[in-house]
Amino acid sequence: MVSKKVVKAYYSHAHTKSYYVGCSTGGRQGFRAIQDFPKDFDGVLAGAPAFDFNHLQGWSGMLSRYTGVPSGKPNISSELLQIVAKDVIAQCDALDGVEDGIIDNPDSCDYRPGALLCNKNAGDGLCLTASQVETVRKIFSPLYGTKGELLFPRYDPGAGFSVFAVLLFSGNLFTFAQDWARYGERWKEIIWVIGHRPMLMSFTMIRHTLDPTTVSKP
Numbered sequence: 001m002v003s004k005k006v007v008k009a010y011y012s013h014a015h016t017k018s019y020y021v022g023c024s025t026g027g028r029q030g031f032r033a034i035q036d037f038p039k040d041f042d043g044v045l046a047g048a049p050a051f052d053f054n055h056l057q058g059w060s061g062m063l064s065r066y067t068g069v070p071s072g073k074p075n076i077s078s079e080l081l082q083i084v085a086k087d088v089i090a091q092c093d094a095l096d097g098v099e100d101g102i103i104d105n106p107d108s109c110d111y112r113p114g115a116l117l118c119n120k121n122a123g124d125g126l127c128l129t130a131s132q133v134e135t136v137r138k139i140f141s142p143l144y145g146t147k148g149e150l151l152f153p154r155y156d157p158g159a160g161f162s163v164f165a166v167l168l169f170s171g172n173l174f175t176f177a178q179d180w181a182r183y184g185e186r187w188k189e190i191i192w193v194i195g196h197r198p199m200l201m202s203f204t205m206i207r208h209t210l211d212p213t214t215v216s217k218p
């Protein structure tokens with residue numbers, strides 16, 4: 001809103017259109033702007049919006065669990081993840097009608113990693129073990145609660161692994177998820193047990209009812 005005043009002061013006339021662009025926390029702020037102040041902008045581009053923060057951190061913690069915690073070693077290497085990323089594109093790129101390396105609608109992609117499973121003749125390290133195939137399936141599966149309720153959507157097929165490979169798939173617990181549980185207001189009493197799946201799931205489900213910092217509006 002301040003920028004609108006700046007524009008008017010600089011150009012000596014008011015703006016005719018205004019758009020919001022933000023990513024991650026900025027994407028979340030874009031969604032809050034739409035929900036709480038829908039008349040502020042003519043359009044909002046919210047990239048990778050980190051909203052529903054409680055579930056997001058529970059989901060990212062579970063993702064760490066699938067891919068390595070508590071061993072501290074990734075059970076699928078970044079090199080193999082790049083092979084998975086290429087296979088995702090190979091399977092789903094054309095679903096939107098254009099083979100351009102981009103999956104326009106990730107929800108349309110029902111990626112199946114089974115074709116990357118090593119056979120007994122494989123020896124070049126460019127295939128996945130059965131355990132790694134299961135890891136990839138979990139990465140691309142939504143997180144559900146113990147009663148089958150959706151807690152958080154899956155990692156989008158086509159998102160690739162370049163940036164988040166370091167954050168989410170390193171074999172270590174994602175630091176945001178760790179700190180969210182460790183220092184979250186009202187939740188200091190929670191004993192954070194790294195890699196303990198039932199504990200992590202309970203934490204995620206309990207958080208469904210809480211919004212300790214108001215940043216988690218779904």
Ligand SMILES: [Ca+2]
Pocket residue numbers: 092093094095096097098099100101102103104
């Ligand atoms: Ca495409």
